[in-house]
Amino acid sequence: MHRLIEIILSDDESIRNQSLEAVCEGLSLESLLLAAAELDQFRRQEKNLYFRVRALFFLAAIHRYHLPNRLTPDHQGLIPFDGYGHLLSRRFLEAIDVFLQTQATSGPSDGICSALAEAYHKLGFQTLADQVRASVRGVRGNQWMFRIGHPDDHPLRIRPELLDIDPETGASPLIRECTAVRMDFSHSAWSDIFFLGMDYPQGARVVNVSVDLGVRGRDPHPVPPIETFLRIIDVPVIRLTSVDLGVSAEVESITEMFDFARDYLGLLKAAVIAAGIVPPGLEGSDAKISDLLSRLVGPGRGIELVSKINDIPKGSRLAVSTNLLGSLISILMRATGQVQSLQGTLTEADRRIVAARAILGEWIGGSGGGWQDSGGVWPGIKLICGTQATEKDPEFGISRGRLMPVHHVLTDDELAKESTRERIQDSLVLVHGGMAQNVGPILEMVTEHYLLRSDKEWAARQEAMEIYDEVVAAIRTGDVRRIGELTTRNFEGPLRAIIPWSTNRFTDRLIEICRDQYGDQFWGFWMLGGMAGGGMGFIFDPKVKEEAADWLSEKMVEVKRSLDTALPFAMDPVVYDFSINDNGSFAVLLTGENAIMPDRYYALVMPELLRTPLRELPPGRRSEMAQVASRIEGNQGSDTAKMLVRGLLPSVESSQAKQETLPEILDQCGFDRQQHETIREDLLKGRIGLASNRLASSTTITDVRPQDVIDLRGKIDQKHVVLGSRAIADGQVAVITLAAGVGSRWTEGAGVCKALHPFNRFAGRHRSFLEVHLAKNRRIAQQHDCVIPHVFTTSYLTDGPIREYLACNDDFGMPQVHLSTGRSIGLRMIPTERDLRFLWEETTQQVLDAQQQKVRESVRAALIGWARNSGQASDYTNNLPRQCVHPVGHWYEVPNLLRNGLLHKVLTQQSDLKYLLLHNIDTLGATVDPGLLGHHIDGGAALSFEVITRRLEDRGGGLALVGGRPRLVEGLAMPTEDTEFNLTYYNSMTTWIDIDALLTSMGLTRSQLDDSAKVDQAVRQMANRMPTYVTLKDVKKRWGHAQEDVFPVSQFEKLWGDMTSLPEIDCQFFVTPMQRGQQLKTQSQLDPWKRDGTADYIDSLCQWD
């Protein structure tokens, strides 16, 4: 048996907790392949899920981190497309078999390793998700809901108290449930991930506290932030209303209840389903809600459910959505007698079933959270711990631990005499930093790291567990200063060691300034939930706490402003007042004239009610309107009246800082309206579109031959190094970094400037892409004792931020940094239904986990509806102006250098300049490498493109022989999807340019560069020869309290790689090492990028000071 399998199977913790690295270190390629083969065999036969999962993650890591280092350039091979197809369709077992077959016949290669790594990784997570799903369904009290297949079988009945209509007011009794949110002191390094708790129950421990909140300076005092309401109505529908999201809908069919993305009521729908009102077993039934309701509530009656959050934005890290779900489920379960008490607090048994249902609801809604998240349903400070599965549990024999943890609420006797809770309230400044990030990727990383048990991270986890014990001890004694020390140590130690991405430049900066300002009186930083940047805690000496809270609220906004364009902020930071909630979820039954919804509810629904003739309203609504009228006449009337009027009449925008309008921006940037109209017409008529991007299917595209490329992955001969070094020293080279794009994929459409994103800590602090590129330039320039001019190309979207950033940092001490301002801009359009369908239905798409896929399909149906209703190919203007415009592709960025006179200026300053190194902002390994430059000079080509061997994630084109000539073919232009998989090399976009040869190809000379008319004409001529691609990009629209919607929008672009298609331009292609050409396109790449040593490699290329 292989040692790795022994590690997996061992009962001895000292063996089981060994790291993969320790075993792999020193193994040869052959031994590692043998180990992988044994592990693969093991995972096929092993019945125990957890053993299988660990084997899968070992396999993924071996193929991702350990095998590639042992491969030489001779290990070359293609990734089979059918395997990729299986992978996208979630047929992971089949995908692995296809990839292994290829590996057996063609030998191991970097590409196959990347494909196997991905397949094993995904199979591992799928196996885990399946198990959690089975466990959630298997919880006693949840199972029956999956057996109910027809409304006639519905076993729930509404409590009779809710049907007693008040004879005087005609009002139906109303339950109001108030629920706290949870704030975690320590989660023992994300140990509340379901899988961790189930595999390692003794390590799964959280201490959290339920809190009420108020926005400092806005609310008079903290209140439970979540309120939900329920009553019986005289219409046979389920009426759902989210007061915060401003949406109300009447659900009339079961199908509609399962359509989560149709509106913003997905969470309420998930609650209705998870509470068993519309049991999940009914999904797919075409029955009417009224049939179900007549059994549940009585004929002709329905249920109204309303949610209201006290303006707590997303990303608060206080588990607002899980606790809202808990609150909704609790109120629905009270109403149907599934929870014993109709009013008051919940019993422990009730809280547990509510929490189990909330977990189910999150799964149904396609989201996910940790098991501590429904902590707001419990009162006060509590310890939540994983626990061993016993024979009575459905998990017994499957996992060591149970899905549901055990809660222990700390009583007053267990806390210090002088109340701990007051001391915490006196010291903690609770804030929302304004960032609303998705914590999902972090939780995946934690799971992976836990399974691999690498030494550093495992030690960090043990330390986090010790810190947990110390935090609990400090809570018991009420030593808040100690809590501050511990939470800071936790954050700066184990949490950052396990997941470096749990912090960011913004948070680090805030901690720095707190330390500078308050020294010893700043007692510590407290990371809440999965990551920092949104909800966070700062602990101060009570003597300065009030002052510090005011100071911090100003400073946070200041720091945010300085990073606004670099990090995705969803809102301005705020400080909260808070108090510890000792009730957990609490309900009251309101009757008679008190049974009235909150004012904001009426502000939302009243306009619609007033539009409907009174006689058409059901009696319940009529008496409700009379009640509202009498409330307005009463004491509290003025607030209600104001709120109603605000809902009825349009409000005047009183924004102080006048924003630039879209027409102004378009005007300013020389937007070409004529070209835009032509594109629109072409789009509508189907002349251009996603399908038409493709080259004709008759085009012969084959892989290049060895003689078509120059392989420079090995050592470069001295002759070329000397040639290149001399050119650098003589000032013949400059660097062009393309920074006009906003990195849609990087921030998922948030529209910040990717170049400025401080994405990783180098030399002690977070550094941006731009800083890394300058640091590489500095190093080469110092080595050659010269100056290498560095140009960043910008667009309307990035020019201002980059200019300001460089000015603030004095160009990082670099002598020649230039900005080439973009001269082209496009206006985004609503996509055509044809393009949306082409993208989603005709191209191979990554299928998601079953429930998430359902949600996605519902979103897509809604988006197609949106495109149709908003007018296909019409201008996309319903967003911030900068989110409506787009840069028009990187091809324009080189001509822009000519058009804006920058090249002319640099050549005038440095007449010896002959060569340019052009690269993307995210190609971090691109340097002015003397050997490569030497080859470029020696080859005499106008353009030398760098290519790398293809990994699975490298989609988007490649180097191909088209009609016998090597050229780069963009992914968008590939005639069929599998074409790309037959190409060995991927385009890294890094290009060595011979300035004079390029000018010649455009019909220009150096001396004509100051003739703008001539330059414009030359550029236009060349532009006409470049193909135009239509693409769909995601763009975020922010609204409400840090809510975000993502829309696909159409835009067009011309791409630099197509220069290789022009016959008169002499091109050559260099094969370079992977690390040089690898691009960081999405933030999910960061973790493997750091773990496989690339981050250290990049660091070694840089000179930081």
Added chain:
Amino acid sequence: MQVRKAVITAAAPRQNRLPLQQLVDSSGEDKTALQLIVDETAAAGIEEICLVIRPEDQQAYELAAGPHLAAIQFVHQPEPLGYADAIHRAADFVANDAFLHLVGDHLYVSSTGVPCAKQLVDVAKEYKCSVSAVQSTRESMLPYFGVVSGPRLPQSQQPKSQRLYEIEHVIEKPTPTLAEQELVTPGLRSGHYLGFFGMHVLTADVMSLISDLTRGDLASGDLASTSNGNKPCLSDAVAALPSRGRYLAHQIEGTRYNLGVKYGLLKAQLAIGLSGRDRDEILVGIMDLLSNRVEGQNVECTA
């Protein structure tokens, strides 16, 4: 233990007229539902019957009792104070004896030849304790029944043909959520529970439990608070029985018919008819009815 007394409750609003309905018994004789119920008790060896009714119904009941009138003692429940209260009205009648209890709106058809009540009384005599008749009940029917749970008696302690359970929990009309957590009984199909059959043999202890309940003396640990309505019901009282001594559930071999539900009377009549002398005549009648049904009649299918 001897069981010679029976208490039949028929005072609940909307159910008080059901025992007066006219049916045909398995031998083809016209009888009221009340007579059929009394026949059932007589077959179990009951000698004295206490009928709990509303005062204004007494005359009708006397007429409906037919030849059994002499064995029946009428007790009144003037106000609808609930099921438990109705039983408690018979406290004096019961005195210190064990008694058979049936509800007046149900009829029973045995599937073994031994009447249902007799099956139950035999078990009570053998084990000398309170026994409730139960049947496997699907979870969709939970809103209508009291439900019990507990382990099945080991095979060594009961004849092979019997299905006896040691009751640990009793909850009136539980939600499926609570049922799944507290009331799962090994041996039943998933989603099925032991629901009351509407027939019990109870010791006189139950009367004192009902008194405690109406005075509010029963602790919440006795699960008394689990019934949703305000008026105490029998389940609330018998929930405390397991803490006072042995309390068994007997899965009856037979079927009960609730006359109070939609088509309840019709179904009960068909079941009784099909189990007796006129079986063929009824079957022919049904076939005739089906074959002559006018097609295209507006029959809405909800399935």
